[in-house]
Amino acid sequence: MSEVNPRALIEAAREASKNAYAPYSNFAVGAAVLLSDGSVVTGANFENASYGLSLCAETVALARTSSEGRLKDVVAIGVIGGRMGHADTAPVSPCGRCRQIINEAAQLGGRDLPVFCGGATGDEIAEYTLSQLLPAAFGPRDLGMA
Numbered sequence: 001m002s003e004v005n006p007r008a009l010i011e012a013a014r015e016a017s018k019n020a021y022a023p024y025s026n027f028a029v030g031a032a033v034l035l036s037d038g039s040v041v042t043g044a045n046f047e048n049a050s051y052g053l054s055l056c057a058e059t060v061a062l063a064r065t066s067s068e069g070r071l072k073d074v075v076a077i078g079v080i081g082g083r084m085g086h087a088d089t090a091p092v093s094p095c096g097r098c099r100q101i102i103n104e105a106a107q108l109g110g111r112d113l114p115v116f117c118g119g120a121t122g123d124e125i126a127e128y129t130l131s132q133l134l135p136a137a138f139g140p141r142d143l144g145m146a
């Protein structure tokens with residue numbers, strides 16, 4: 001099991017946010033998923049002209065993780081966000097849908113995942129556990145899958 005370095009995850013998420021496709025909201029989000037072997041899978045938000053079809057950065061990162069067959073190996077997640085062209089420092093935490101999607105990885109892997117949240121810039125990192133962000137979660141366990 002690799003050490004979790006919150007600042008490194010936040011920096012990886014910031015790097016990923018440079019590829020945000022967010023021409024409608026102009027709000028760039030990056031996510032970095034740490035796996036048990038120390039590798040990191042990133043994602044950025046991916047918007048659509050049909051606004052409601054947009055995908056969040058965390059969802060993109062976890063879909064990439066799943067497509068590598070690694071969903072059960074997730075040990076931590078970092079997320080950052082901010083308005084494009086601003087130096088926002090307030091930590092951004094995952095939206096409700098993303099919390100549910102993070103829970104899929106958490107229950108499959110049998111872990112209560114740490115979630116590190118940062119702004120587009122700055123040193124502030126808010127640290128949560130998924131169970132704080134999504135208490136009494138419904139998930140694969142309820143379906144006998146984990």
Ligand code: THU
Binds near residue numbers: 054058095
């Ligand atoms: N967004 C994320 O990528 N993750 C979140 O957890 C919150 C919101 C994106 C969706 C949209 O592209 C933009 O931020 C503004 O809502």
